[in-house]
Amino acid sequence: MFVINLILTENTDEKTAAEHLAAHRAWFSSHVEKGDFVLVGPRRDRERAGIIISRVTSREALDEILSEDVYFPSGAAYEVMEFTAVQGIPAVAGLLER
Numbered sequence: 001m002f003v004i005n006l007i008l009t010e011n012t013d014e015k016t017a018a019e020h021l022a023a024h025r026a027w028f029s030s031h032v033e034k035g036d037f038v039l040v041g042p043r044r045d046r047e048r049a050g051i052i053i054s055r056v057t058s059r060e061a062l063d064e065i066l067s068e069d070v071y072f073p074s075g076a077a078y079e080v081m082e083f084t085a086v087q088g089i090p091a092v093a094g095l096l097e098r
Contacts, residue, residue, distance in 0.1 A: 001038075001055050001095065002062055003081045008048040010075030023070040028052075036065055038095065055095060 010020065031037045031054075039053040056062045059082065066078055084097050 001053065001083055001085050001097075002059075003083065004052040004054060004062075004066070005079040005081075006050050006052060007046070007077045007079075008071060008075065009077055010071055020070050020075070027069050031065060 010017070012020070028037065028040045032040060036054055036056050037052050038055050039051070041050060043049040043051060054062055054065075056065065059080070062080065066072055066080075069076065072078075085092075085095055086097060088096055
């Protein structure tokens with residue numbers, strides 16, 4: 001699994017910013033529907049930042065998905081951390097690696 005800390009860095013006019021944000025949210029929704037992203041949401045401690053929990057099978061697959069984001073490559077910073085989920089509540093049991 002991967003945790004992605006995403007911080008928007010793009011500075012643009014309001015109209016373009018709104019268009020990009022709409023495309024960004026559609027990108028999220030598409031990958032949630034496909035099962036690539038397990039959880040997505042904004043950070044409470046920082047504006048224009050969010051967290052993605054992804055269960056894609058490889059870093060290469062994740063990099064391909066990230067490259068589809070409207071903000072990629074220069075409108076956002078993507079900090080990717082890989083981890084192995086070994087414990088969790090029953091609702092996420094299917095995500096655990098044993």
